[in-house]
Amino acid sequence: xxxxxxxxxxxxxxxxxxxxxxxxxxxxxxxxxxxxxxxxxxxxxxxxxxxxxxxxxxxxxxxxxxxxxxxxxxxxxxxxxxxxxxxxxxxxxxxxxxxxxxxxxxxxxxxxx
Amino acid sequence: xxxxxxxxxxxxxxxxxxxxxxxxxxxxxxxxxxxxxxxxxxxxxxxxxxxxxxxxxxxxxxxxxxxxxxxxxxxxxxxxxxxxxxxxxxxxxxxxxxxxxxxxxxxxxxxxxxxxx
Numbered sequence: 001x002x003x004x005x006x007x008x009x010x011x012x013x014x015x016x017x018x019x020x021x022x023x024x025x026x027x028x029x030x031x032x033x034x035x036x037x038x039x040x041x042x043x044x045x046x047x048x049x050x051x052x053x054x055x056x057x058x059x060x061x062x063x064x065x066x067x068x069x070x071x072x073x074x075x076x077x078x079x080x081x082x083x084x085x086x087x088x089x090x091x092x093x094x095x096x097x098x099x100x101x102x103x104x105x106x107x108x109x110x111x112x113x
Numbered sequence: 114x115x116x117x118x119x120x121x122x123x124x125x126x127x128x129x130x131x132x133x134x135x136x137x138x139x140x141x142x143x144x145x146x147x148x149x150x151x152x153x154x155x156x157x158x159x160x161x162x163x164x165x166x167x168x169x170x171x172x173x174x175x176x177x178x179x180x181x182x183x184x185x186x187x188x189x190x191x192x193x194x195x196x197x198x199x200x201x202x203x204x205x206x207x208x209x210x211x212x213x214x215x216x217x218x219x220x221x222x223x224x225x226x227x228x229x230x
Contacts (some may be wrong), residue, residue, distance in 0.1 A: 025168045031215075031216060033217060035218075040222075040223075041222055041223070042117075042157070042204050042206075042220030042221050042222050043204075043218075043220050044220070045218065045219070048217055049214050050215075051119050054219065055215060056215055057148050059217075068190075089156055091156070091158065092156070095216060099146065099210075099216070101160055101163075102158075102160070102216060102218070104158035104159075105157065106155055106156050106157045107156040107157070109156075
């Protein structure tokens with residue numbers, strides 16, 4: 001596609017529910033990142049993939065957060081047993097690699113009620 | 114760990130005027146990259162300008178330029194001839210040059226820029 005695509009654009013979950021957020025990166029991009037952006041804050045790094053390998057998951061806030069990119073293209077961020085503090089915009093970004101620019105998607109706004 | 118600080122939560126400027134957004138950062142590294150991103154209500158982060166720390170010359174992109182002071186760890190963004198379309202959140206971001214392939218960014222808390230017609 002022309003850009004990074006994320007779905008759904010909005011997600012409302014009841015506390016305790018599991019959610020799955022999808023990211024379609026630009027075709028051929030090697031690097032893929034997930035960021036969490038709380039209201040009024042800057043994005044914070046969650047995890048990084050190089051192709052299908054998850055090389056850095058140091059930003060995942062708890063073991064309820066899980067990300068995968070099984071075929072090195074589409075990625076899914078899964079949050080189990082959602083809590084209110086998980087409410088945020090989740091941004092996905094991709095790039096060729098190295099110092100090439102990051103391309104961001106429009107994010108998924110998750111609201112946990 | 115690196116930190117990025119944006120001390121101006123909100124700024125406003127008259128259309129066609131010039132505005133400067135401030136950013137400071139803390140790092141012990143000598144080689145790194147600095148960025149300014151724009152985030153309109155669509156939420157998509159759009160790269161405005163980028164600076165390599167090893168370059169002394171300040172980066173410029175059309176109406177956008179930076180004042181990079183490495184010793185002071187300061188990286189401000191100047192927007193000239195402000196336009197209504199410049200209204201957005203602006204984020205300063207840092208990226209280490211040490212981790213090849215892992216281009217994770219550390220962002221500041223952002224500055225909301227309002228353009229007054």
